[in-house]
Every structure is written in C-alpha cells, then in structure tokens.
Amino acid sequence: MATIRQVTITPVAFRDPALLNRVGVHEPFALRSVIEVDCGDGVIGLGESYGDDAFLGLLRAVAPTLVGLDVFDLEIVARRVTAAVGPGTVTDNHGLTGTSSAAKTLRSVFSAFEVACLDAVGQLTGRPVVDLLGGRVREHVPFSAYLFYKWAGHPAAAPDEWGAALDADAIVRQAHRMISRYGFGSIKLKGGVLPPDEEFEAIQALAGAFPHHPLRWDPNAAWTVPTAIRIADKAAGILEYLEDPTAGIAGMAQVAREAPMPLATNMCVVGFEDIPEAVDARAIGVLLSDHHFWGGLRQTQYVAAVADTFDIGLSMHSNSHLGISLAAMVHVAASTPRLTYACDTHWPWKTEDVVAEPLEIVGGAVAVPRTPGLGVRLDRDALARLHQQYLTCGVRRRDDTGYMRRIRPDYRPGSW
Ligand SMILES: O=C([O-])C(=O)C[C@H](O)[C@@H](O)C(=O)[O-]
Numbered sequence: 103m104a105t106i107r108q109v110t111i112t113p114v115a116f117r118d119p120a121l122l123n124r125v126g127v128h129e130p131f132a133l134r135s136v137i138e139v140d141c142g143d144g145v146i147g148l149g150e151s152y153g154d155d156a157f158l159g160l161l162r163a164v165a166p167t168l169v170g171l172d173v174f175d176l177e178i179v180a181r182r183v184t185a186a187v188g189p190g191t192v193t194d195n196h197g198l199t200g201t202s203s204a205a206k207t208l209r210s211v212f213s214a215f216e217v218a219c220l221d222a223v224g225q226l227t228g229r230p231v232v233d234l235l236g237g238r239v240r241e242h243v244p245f246s247a248y249l250f251y252k253w254a255g256h257p258a259a260a261p262d263e264w265g266a267a268l269d270a271d272a273i274v275r276q277a278h279r280m281i282s283r284y285g286f287g288s289i290k291l292k293g294g295v296l297p298p299d300e301e302f303e304a305i306q307a308l309a310g311a312f313p314h315h316p317l318r319w320d321p322n323a324a325w326t327v328p329t330a331i332r333i334a335d336k337a338a339g340i341l342e343y344l345e346d347p348t349a350g351i352a353g354m355a356q357v358a359r360e361a362p363m364p365l366a367t368n369m370c371v372v373g374f375e376d377i378p379e380a381v382d383a384r385a386i387g388v389l390l391s392d393h394h395f396w397g398g399l400r401q402t403q404y405v406a407a408v409a410d411t412f413d414i415g416l417s418m419h420s421n422s423h424l425g426i427s428l429a430a431m432v433h434v435a436a437s438t439p440r441l442t443y444a445c446d447t448h449w450p451w452k453t454e455d456v457v458a459e460p461l462e463i464v465g466g467a468v469a470v471p472r473t474p475g476l477g478v479r480l481d482r483d484a485l486a487r488l489h490q491q492y493l494t495c496g497v498r499r500r501d502d503t504g505y506m507r508r509i510r511p512d513y514r515p516g517s518w
Pocket residue numbers: 121122123196197198199292320322368419420421422446
C-alpha cells in the first residue's frame with residue numbers, strides 16, 4: 103500500500119509555432135496540465151494532459167478526492183474520477199480529435215491521473231512503467247516526421263527557426279531538416295490547409311525526395327466523399343495510409359470501398375462505442391490510438407487488442423505535448439505487440455519543456471527507458487517558468503479558428 107498524500111495540478115503554456123491546419127493556425131502558446139501524485143518519501147508520479155480551462159476544472163475537482171487512496175488501486179481511482187466528473191459532462195477543446203462525448207471526457211480525465219499513478223507505482227516497485235503493462239516487446243518506439251504547412255512566424259513576432267512552408271518545395275525542405283535532425287523513417291503531412299490537388303504536389307515531391315520513407319497525409323476530414331475518392335485514386339501507390347480524408351464513419355466507409363490504400367482515423371473512431379459501427383462498415387484500416395482520450399495506458403492496450411481482433415492496423419495520434427506525455431506514449435507503445443506504424447508526435451515543434459532530461463528521438467525512435475516509472479523527472483524551475491507563462495499568455499482554451507480570424511477576419515475552415 104502507498105497512500106496518495108497530495109495531488110497537484112499545474113497548468114503550463116509553452117511556445118508553439120504558427121502551424122496551419124484544417125481549422126486555422128496554432129496560437130503562440132499551447133496549453134498543458136502537469137499532474138503530480140505525491141505518495142510521500144519523494145515518490146511523486148507525473149502525468150500530463152490538456153490545459154484548457156474546462157478540462158483543468160475537471161482535474162481540479164478530481165484531485166482532492168484521490169487523497170488517501172492506495173496509488174495501486176487504479177479501479178478505485180477510476181470510480182473517484184467518475185464520481186467527481188459527474189454524468190453527462192462533456193468538454194473537448196483539444197484540437198481535431200473528433201466527436202466529443204461524456205464517455206470520452208471521463209476517459210480523458212482518468213487518463214491524466216492513471217499515468218501519474220503508474221509513474222508512482224513504477225518508482226515504488228523500482229520498475230519502468232512498461233513492465234507494469236506486461237513488459238516490453240520492443241526496445242525502441244518509432245515516430246514519424248510530422249510536417250506542417252506553416253507561416254514563418256506569428257504575426258508581429260520574429261520568424262522561428264523553421265521558416266515558412268506554404269508550397270511543395272518548402273515542405274520538402276522542412277522534411278529534410280526534420281529528418282536530418284531526428285532520423286525519422288516515415289513522414290506525415292498535415293493537410294486540409296490548401297486545396298487537395300495543391301497539397302498533392304507536396305506529397306508527390308516528398309515521395310520523389312524520400313522514396314524509402316512511407317508517407318501519410320491527414321486533411322482532418324476537409325474533403326467531401328467524391329473529393330476523397332478522387333484524391334485517394336491519384337495517390338495510389340504513394341501513401342501507406344490516408345488519414346481522415348472525410349468526416350464520419352459512413353463517409354469514411356464510402357471512401358474506403360474505393361480507395362487503394364487503407365484509411366486511418368483519430369476523428370471518427372475515438373471511443374470503444376465507435377468500434378462496432380466502424381467494423382461493420384469496414385470504414386477504417388488503421389486506428390490512431392491516443393492514451394490521452396482513450397482512457398489511459400491500460401485502455402490503450404485494450405484498443406490494440408480490439409484492433410488485433412478485427413485486423414485493423416495501429417498507429418498513435420499526437421497533439422502538441424511535452425516530455426511527460428512523450429514518455430507515457432513510449433511506454434505504452436513499447437508494451438503493444440501490434441504497433442503496425444510509426445507513432446505521430448508534435449515533438450520537433452516545441453522549444454520548451456517541464457522535464458529535466460527529456461527522452462530523445464534518435465534514428466527516428468525513442469529508446470524505451472529502463473529506469474523506474476516513466477523515466478523522466480520534473481525541472482521545477484522550468485515548471486515554474488511555464489506556469490508563469492500560462493498566467494500571462496492570455497490563452498485559456500485552444501482556438502485555432504478564432505486566432506486565425508483575428509489575423510484574417512474572412513477566414514473559413516477548409517472544405518473541398
Ligand atoms: O492527427 C491529427 O488529426 C492531429 O494531430 C490533430 C492536431 O490537432 C493537429 O492537426 C494540430 O495540432 O494542428
């Protein structure tokens with residue numbers, strides 16, 4: 103038994119480049135929450151999740167109700183989360199992660215605490231989190247180069263180190279830079295920004311420049327069914343998968359019947375309750391799991407088991423995140439036999455962290471830690487600095503469209 107003595111939630115803001123997507127542009131700061139589950143004797147488990155006001159409110163409602171519990175009792179923690187969040191609560195300002203629901207909200211809140219408890223249990227038992235999940239099936243977890251169309255910088259700010267990327271040549275330059283720095287062995291292009299035929303020029307240019315790198319393209323449901331079928335046909339033989347070309351399970355199923363490559367999603371199948379319909383309709387060939395909204399690391403293992411049952415490929419979705427989340431992603435991916443594609447990560451885009459010595463991406467992969475828990479520790483000064491940045495930055499929820507409209511009042515999210 104190890105009693106939870108205190109649970110602390112600290113919102114932080116970290117600098118984010120002007121990355122473009124289907125609904126607008128990233129604001130200058132991305133929000134996260136850092137969860138600390140203190141079990142005494144220096145054992146403090148870490149979690150990381152969304153940092154918008156509504157989500158923070160739920161984390162703060164749960165936190166005091168966990169004090170006094172045994173940190174090993176994850177099912178009791180889940181019950182306390184359910185009681186504190188209450189039935190029917192829905193909040194989801196987390197950016198293009200598909201349908202919102204009360205079940206998804208509950209799973210998201212539980213996940214933040216589950217990861218922190220598992221980190222604490224790992225520290226208490228002297229075992230890395232992956233060992234608590236059944237042990238490692240791989241020593242390295244592969245990630246893909248996540249390319250974005252982007253502006254050179256935020257308006258009125260100096261350009262960032264990546265510069266602008268608004269056409270195929272600039273996207274290829276971005277890929278060269280990212281791959282030479284991190285060694286990624288596969289590439290994802292975030293689409294839904296330009297008309298699809300223009301974005302396809304970048305896909306073709308990437309295929310020419312990186313013939314041995316599997317490619318994926320994600321327009322976040324910006325296309326109609328006929329557009330998606332036409333573009334999928336054009337991209338035959340080029341993509342390992344096409345991610346969320348269109349909205350909804352029914353639309354995805356129509357496209358999947360015609361498309362020469364598998365369709366992937368982190369938008370139309372975002373909870374266990376979506377799986378029967380998607381399987382019946384044969385809507386997807388690849389599922390992008392994400393422990394932040396699928397209910398934690400153990401539920402993510404169940405997602406993998408379900409994917410296995412229905413012969414669906416498995417990859418991993420990412421929003422903007424810091425080093426605690428990267429570690430959590432690595433541990434669960436390392437424990438998952440069926441990880442058929444490299445995971446997504448926004449990692450290359452961030453310049454600040456709360457973690458003292460973050461895990462590193464080398465040769466396109468992260469070595470799975472062997473130290474107890476998640477294998478990362480807080481840099482208290484950095485946490486204080488990024489919390490201060492949160493207090494002064496003015497951002498309280500993610501709003502890519504609102505920010506874009508402050509810059510371009512006539513902006514409308516892409517739809518083709
Ligand atoms: O795969 C995805 O759909 C994402 O990564 C969603 C994110 O919100 C991404 O589009 C972003 O951060 O702009």
